[in-house]
Amino acid sequence: MNIYNRNNSIKDKLIQFILCALVLATLGVLQYIIMRLLSDFGFELPQKTSRFNNVVDTKNILKLIVLVVFVGPLIEELLFRSWLQFTKVGFMIFFAVVIYLGFKHIRYDYCLLSLLILLNIWFVFYKSKRLKKIKELICFLPNNIKLSFLVLSSLLFGFSHLYNYQEISMIVLVICIIKVLAGFVLGYLRIKSGLIWSIALHVLINFIPISFLILR
Secondary structure, X not given: OOOOOOOOOHHHHHHHHHHHHHHHHHHHHHHHHHHHHHHHOOOOOOOEOHHHHHHOOOOOHHHHHHHHHXXXXXXXXXXXXXXXXXXXXXXXXXXXXXXXXXXXXXXXXXXXXXXXXXXXXXXXXXXXXXXXXXXXXXXXXXXXXXXXXXXXXXXXXXXHHHHHXXXXXXXXXXXXXXXXXXXXXXXXXXXXXXXXXXXXXXXXXXXXXXXXXXXX
16 A cells, blocks of 8 residues: 555545544553553653643643644644655745754844745755655655655654653653654654644644643
8 A cells, every 4th residue: 555645535534534533542542551550560650841841831721722732733743744745845844844943042043043944945946956856756666665754754753752751761662652653643644635634633632631631
């Protein structure tokens, strides 16, 4: 099966969305069960970093919803999955997000940041004829090699969550492995249905636990 054959009809995309949502929900339940079991066997629950705790601030509900439900999923999808179709727009988005994340802490240099992003857009759209050749080359690659790009994206997504914790432990590694699997599902949906659908599913999956946290 070639996962790079995209769904064209809305019906197919909705079915794919629902199936992927069910898989991610199952992974969420599995993560909860494994964490409880490891905790019962004496493993300490991991401590989040102060940076993460500042974002997940239940005292500021609006900030929590905006950052965790919308901004987080949007940036992660653009960073880890926008390029998976190997299009000019995908590469443009990816490089723009990388530039933004790399320079956003330099508060006095927003002009430079904007200039770099504009140069990136100009380069991708008007000067990057090689991208077309790269995409043509990728189209002729065997499916297992093309699948490796999805695996790489999933691994980077999953283990990027290590930065949410103060130290690496068994439970943290389990969480990251489950995030890798979740990244694979989101990447599959992005390839089959489009970036908007993977963003929507990521937003939904982040909203569910946050809603329980707010209502608790």
